Amino acid sequence: MKKLLALIVAFAMLLMQIPGMAFAADSDVKRAIDELNNLTKQQKAALLSNVWDFTFKELNNSQQVNKQDILDEIERELRKVGLWDKIISDTSGNDGKISKASLDVIVQELIDNKAIISDIYRSFEDNIDMQVLKTLFGLNTHGEVFLKLIDLSGPVLTSDSNGKFISKGNVVQNALGSLAGELFDQDEIEELNRQFKTLADKLNDYVAQYKVDKNDVIHALNIYGLYAAPPTGGGDSGVIIGGGSSSETPPPSESSTVKQGLIEFKAVLDSKGAAKATVTQKLFDKALGTAEVGNDGVKTVEIKIDAVKGAKQYVPQLPASVLASDKQDVKIKIETPLGTLSVPGNMFNKEDAAGVSNIQISIGISGASGINDEAAAEAIGTRPVIELGVMADGKARAWSNPDVPVTFSVKYAPSDKELGKTDFLTVLYIDGSGKAFAVPNARFNAGAGTVDFSTTHFSKYAVAYVYKTFDDAAKYSWAKTAIEVVASRGITDGISEDTFDPDGDITRAEFLAGLIKTLGLSAKFDANFDDVKPDNKFYNEIGIAKQLKITEGPGNNRFGTDTVISRQDMMVFISKAMKLAGKNGGTGTDSDLEKFSDKDKIASYAKDSVALLVKNKIIQGNGNNLNPTGKVTRAASAVTLYRLSKL
Known part of the structure; x- marks a missing residue:
């Protein structure tokens, strides 16, 4: 789809390169175009999409083209959808319809220029993903897609005050509308504009060299909606087949x-x-x-x-x-x-x-x-x-x-x-x-x-x-809000619908699961600890923690799921998880631990982690004590995770 205009370029170049191109009589083409413009936009689109589909089918599959076969297929298809009698007239096209004679002229134009039609369609297939366009615009046939491209592109040539062909304005902006920003950058826009200026010059040389009537070229361009008359005259009126007249307001663009x-x-x-x-x-x-x-x-x-x-x-x-x-x-x-x-x-x-x-x-x-x-x-x-x-x-x-x-x-x-x-x-x-x-x-x-x-x-x-509370939470005023919040968010469950058990111990598995949930940590993992089975309630969270190296367990590829977690191990888990979650809490130092009388009881592997959490007020201790080797209660776990969520 990125080479949307390649189709238009290819067609216009072919117009110049094939001398002896056949044109219908000037008056016949004019009449056919006038009658087309009497149709509604929807009628015109239905007719021309079928003209394109069946004409190309005949050109592609037959050595000897039979125009009547094309006309018969167009009629059959339009009758299927109840449009034939509404848009086709047996005699003249003065009644808001198009005559059979004018339809004949349009089809004959395509047949007479078989090489152009075949090559332009090959360019169409080579440069544009038709399925993408069909999906994007809800189209069904190749003809509908071709008309949508014309509807988007509009005329690319016009005439100057001397009657010479020139490119029409900013080609990409005119041609792509809302798609321009997606498909082209400024360099590409300038290059395509240069190409169309060159194209106009070559077309002028073609008209002079082969002594072709300029109006005949304009009529051929008009069939495909590639020409627009200059604002003050100087050429025949431009016709946008399938897209309305060139005076239509362009669609909004991003x-x-x-x-x-x-x-x-x-x-x-x-x-x-x-x-x-x-x-x-x-x-x-x-x-x-x-x-x-x-x-x-x-x-x-x-x-x-x-x-x-x-x-x-x-x-x-x-x-x-x-x-x-x-x-x-x-x-x-x-x-x-x-x-x-x-x-x-x-x-x-x-x-x-x-x-x-x-x-x-x-x-x-x-x-x-x-x-x-x-x-x-x-x-x-x-x-x-x-x-x-x-x-x-x-x-x-x-x-x-x-x-x-x-x-x-x-x-x-x-x-x-x-x-x-x-x-x-x-x-x-x-x-x-x-x-x-x-x-x-x-x-x-x-x-x-x-x-x-x-x-x-x-x-x-x-x-x-979501608000959830427990019958036993009110007794713990220092932890009540934290208990309610972690339960309401699905971080830590109570032991029953009405009971949280704040004084109860919390296991390594329970705390680690709550930590992973609080910070939203995630990772793919292929294996877990040997003592963590797939039916374990916290299997996924423990597997994530193992994969992220938040924990390696006490050894022998075991985690100790039901072991009550110590306060310092809890703090080690938290400090590692904080870094993974991008929670930049700085670096704790010895000075952060000075006020605690039991600071010497902190294990060497946990000292930096404890200092970090104290520094960030996630852990505040009990008076002058940290109690690093003590057990973590469910209430303390809730408060710690609640504070962490605020960081």
């Missing part, structure tokens, strides 16, 4: 600006309510070249799509190479009125993107209908439901990559009842069957006014207000 790593789009709304914006490789490279390197060593290219009235979803398209890169120092941030998605440059595996040219990411608004969980539906209420999706070259594709989480932020203004209780604002993931699941790492960002979460798969995600 536009973009690039500045300091930011690409800002004014998108185009399609008939299905999708606001589309196309990021070409050169546009992306330009933005990447102007982006600054962050403190994490990563460059971020921001793609901002402005609000479009009536848009139900926003669909940026990027080259597959941008999203399936080996580089891990590039991030793409896509900002839309529905939310902001941040993805790394290696979002797709190269194997998954093999053979794919472009990837479309859709961010849409969805309804809460179809949710089978009554409690979840109540928790969601009328809050936003966002649907994230991916298409590869226009075909829907599921996306899931545990090695590469992406983050999403949706704007949200808490209600009066939610103010002061925003810790209970979270996100629920809704699967294809309508079941809802907690997204434990989701939380409300008061500074940005957003609900943020990370995920490793695309689906529906809904903002929800």
